[in-house]
Amino acid sequence: MAAPALTATTRRASIHGSWGRAAVIGVPMAFLLVVFLLPFLVVFKISLSEMDTVFFKDILVWKDDALVLALKFGNYLSLTQDTLYFNAYLSSLQVAATTTLICLAIAYPFAYFMARSPADRRPALLMLVMLPFWTSFLLRVYAWKMLLADAGVLNNAAIALGLIAEPVKMMNTPFSLVLGMVYTYVPFMILPLYANLVKMDLRLLEAALDLGATPWQAFWRITVPLSKSGIIAGSMLVFIPCVGEFVIPELLGGPETLMIGHVLWDEFFSNNDWPMAASVAVVMVGLIIIPLALFNKYQAESTAGARA
Amino acid sequence: MSSAAATVSVPFLQIKRVVKQFDDVFAVDEVSLDIAQGEIFALLGSSGCGKSTLLRMLAGFETPTSGQILLAGQDIVGMAPYERPINMMFQSYALFPHLTVWDNVAFGLRRDGMPKPQIEERVNQMLELVQLKPYAKRKPHQLSGGQQQRVALARSLAKRPKLLLLDEPLGALDAKLRERTQLELVGIIEQVGVTCVMVTHDQEEAMTMATRIGVMSEGKILQVGQPADIYETPNCLFVADFIGSVNIFKGTVEVDEPDHVVIRSPECGHYVSHGITGTAEMQVSIAVRPEKMSIQSTPPEDAQRESPAQVGFNVVQGVIEDLAYLGNLTTYHVRLATGMVVKVTHTNAARHGASGMTWGDAVYAWWCGSDVVVLTQ
Numbered sequence: 246m247a248a249p250a251l252t253a254t255t256r257r258a259s260i261h262g263s264w265g266r267a268a269v270i271g272v273p274m275a276f277l278l279v280v281f282l283l284p285f286l287v288v289f290k291i292s293l294s295e296m297d298t299v300f301f302k303d304i305l306v307w308k309d310d311a312l313v314l315a316l317k318f319g320n321y322l323s324l325t326q327d328t329l330y331f332n333a334y335l336s337s338l339q340v341a342a343t344t345t346l347i348c349l350a351i352a353y354p355f356a357y358f359m360a361r362s363p364a365d366r367r368p369a370l371l372m373l374v375m376l377p378f379w380t381s382f383l384l385r386v387y388a389w390k391m392l393l394a395d396a397g398v399l400n401n402a403a404i405a406l407g408l409i410a411e412p413v414k415m416m417n418t419p420f421s422l423v424l425g426m427v428y429t430y431v432p433f434m435i436l437p438l439y440a441n442l443v444k445m446d447l448r449l450l451e452a453a454l455d456l457g458a459t460p461w462q463a464f465w466r467i468t469v470p471l472s473k474s475g476i477i478a479g480s481m482l483v484f485i486p487c488v489g490e491f492v493i494p495e496l497l498g499g500p501e502t503l504m505i506g507h508v509l510w511d512e513f514f515s516n517n518d519w520p521m522a523a524s525v526a527v528v529m530v531g532l533i534i535i536p537l538a539l540f541n542k543y544q545a546e547s548t549a550g551a552r553a
Numbered sequence: 554m555s556s557a558a559a560t561v562s563v564p565f566l567q568i569k570r571v572v573k574q575f576d577d578v579f580a581v582d583e584v585s586l587d588i589a590q591g592e593i594f595a596l597l598g599s600s601g602c603g604k605s606t607l608l609r610m611l612a613g614f615e616t617p618t619s620g621q622i623l624l625a626g627q628d629i630v631g632m633a634p635y636e637r638p639i640n641m642m643f644q645s646y647a648l649f650p651h652l653t654v655w656d657n658v659a660f661g662l663r664r665d666g667m668p669k670p671q672i673e674e675r676v677n678q679m680l681e682l683v684q685l686k687p688y689a690k691r692k693p694h695q696l697s698g699g700q701q702q703r704v705a706l707a708r709s710l711a712k713r714p715k716l717l718l719l720d721e722p723l724g725a726l727d728a729k730l731r732e733r734t735q736l737e738l739v740g741i742i743e744q745v746g747v748t749c750v751m752v753t754h755d756q757e758e759a760m761t762m763a764t765r766i767g768v769m770s771e772g773k774i775l776q777v778g779q780p781a782d783i784y785e786t787p788n789c790l791f792v793a794d795f796i797g798s799v800n801i802f803k804g805t806v807e808v809d810e811p812d813h814v815v816i817r818s819p820e821c822g823h824y825v826s827h828g829i830t831g832t833a834e835m836q837v838s839i840a841v842r843p844e845k846m847s848i849q850s851t852p853p854e855d856a857q858r859e860s861p862a863q864v865g866f867n868v869v870q871g872v873i874e875d876l877a878y879l880g881n882l883t884t885y886h887v888r889l890a891t892g893m894v895v896k897v898t899h900t901n902a903a904r905h906g907a908s909g910m911t912w913g914d915a916v917y918a919w920w921c922g923s924d925v926v927v928l929t930q
Contacts, residue, residue, distance in 0.1 A: 449650075451612075451614055451634070452641075452643055452647040452648075452649070453660070454613075454635050455612055455634050455635070455639075455640055455641045455709075456635075456640065456660050456664060456708070456712070457661050457665055457712065458635055458661075458664045459635055459664075466660075467649060470651045471651055473651075
């Protein structure tokens with residue numbers, strides 16, 4: 246009697262297990278499908294359609310009693326022909342890369358310090374990192390305008406102190422742009438780095454010192470390689486939104502700043518050319534997703550089982 | 554090894570009145586130790602006794618509050634860990650997870666700026682020593698616990714340190730593997746000829762591996778000696794109780810002669826066939842190991858006793874309250890009239906328990922006056 250009963254329970258358990266697993270994975274998958282993949286396919290479809298003075302045509306049309314699929318690749322072609330787009334992509338990537346590197350340079354020591362501080366002080370430090378999120382992002386970026394303007398707080402203070410005679414132009418320069426980006430995104434670099442560094446086994450550093458490594462060598466040979474996954478995660482969290490960032494360049498970068506977010510806005514709302522805007526967006530997603538996928542693959546391979 | 558003979562007058566490692574204070578707690582309290590070249594010295598104690606702190610001071614991770622540590626005559630207290638000719642095998646190994654076995658072993662040699670061909674030669678030599686050459690390209694997580702332990706050993710020996718420190722070297726291994734590894738480890742250490750200080754809470758590990766043991770408690774070293782000295786002649790109650798199992802009788806000295814002592818305890822009269830440093834009427838503890846006791850269901854006959862003088866002494870009567878059959882041994886827990894429980898170990902030399910004693914049986918436990926240790930502190 247015992248044996249069949251046992252099989253029955255195990256079978257039931259395994260069915261429950263597979264259903265549970267399917268539900269746990271399926272729900273977020275379905276959510277992403279509905280709110281991300283489907284809209285993206287719509288955008289992709291629009292990018293292949295033709296503009297009809299004020300609106301775009303459907304790509305499937307009835308023509309002479311036949312269903313015709315009319316795909317227009319001209320938008321993608323003009324992306325390659327007009328240097329505006331290429332320059333916008335390039336400068337977006339440059340700004341995003343610069344921001345990411347500066348964020349990393351600032352965040353790493355900060356996260357390291359946080360992770361090595363006494364355990365009872367860490368929640369407070371973590372709170373400080375997240376404190377800016379309690380105020381509106383727009384308000385905080387706008388505040389930088391006040392600080393950086395020609396007649397702004399910083400210039401006025403420096404002139405009053407006699408450090409400079411003329412106001413230094415800071416607003417609407419690459420400086421103000423990157424400053425605003427770094428300021429906004431640095432917490433997104435700190436948090437994954439902190440989460441990684443706080444888990445590190447400090448005895449590994451002792452082992453390195455014991456084997457003759459100076460503290461500096463131990464940092465570069467042990468701490469940095471072991472925090473690689475945190476560096477990658479933080480860099481992605483900063484780099485990806487930076488590429489498509491629109492608000493900060495608008496507010497702090499000035500009219501000359503050429504970034505893909507701005508181009509996108511122009512195509513949608515100034516030119517009202519939805520197919521063109523859609524193709525700009527599709528290429529941007531492609532530009533971000535491909536390196537991301539490569540990164541992920543590399544990371545999955547190198548860390549497979551490494552956390553033993 | 555020839556240098557050992559030359560420097561015989563000066564111990565290789567000298568720990569002089571070392572104190573380590575954390576806030577107002579003395580983790581290590583005026584410890585002095587001399588360790589000779591080639592020795593395997595074990596610091597034995599329960600957790601929190603200060604043994605690890607002492608080891609960390611030798612490695613350079615902690616600075617003594619006061620005192621000196623001399624290695625081959627040189628004071629190393631002010632030296633950073635990476636400047637000391639000392640390497641440590643860490644508890645649960647602390648292998649670098651992102652480096653291969655080969656790179657783990659080469660790590661220290663590279664920091665020393667050793668030329669590449671020499672590094673190659675040394676690493677291969679080390680991997681051969683621990684029989685891990687085929688695993689050179691693996692990452693630590695791809696190895697078993699025993700293999701990881703050998704990588705850790707190879708890594709700590711690669712720089713040919715003057716002093717090797719072992720922190721609970723076998724603590725992470727399961728019992729069966731531990732037994733084999735103990736002797737393997739000693740074999741390798743002796744082959745290399747390195748002086749070794751190890752820390753352990755496992756008395757069996759200390760007894761098997763060490764040439765000498767220092768028993769620590771509350772930051773102090775209570776007794777230093779060879780494993781047999783510590784076991785057979787403990788100098789205090791703590792050591793007697795910590796190492797192995799022991800029956801302690803509390804009594805008063807009745808007769809104090811140079812060649813024998815008689816002590817009266819509520820359980821029985823004790824005849825001790827050696828003199829003690831004490832006086833009559835002194836309160837003392839009598840320690841008798843369970844395996845030194847004999848157990849039988851009839852009173853011991855006079856002829857069985859060590860000497861006629863001991864007849865009537867060193868024997869207690871009680872009831873078997875519990876017994877633990879371990880295969881090779883059986884431990885009987887005998888409840889005496891005073892309420893005390895005496896543990897007696899009986900070797901099962903014959904296959905079918907010749908004793909035939911079981912739960913509830915009235916029995917006699919007795920022992921020889923020469924097997925008794927009298928503890929005055």
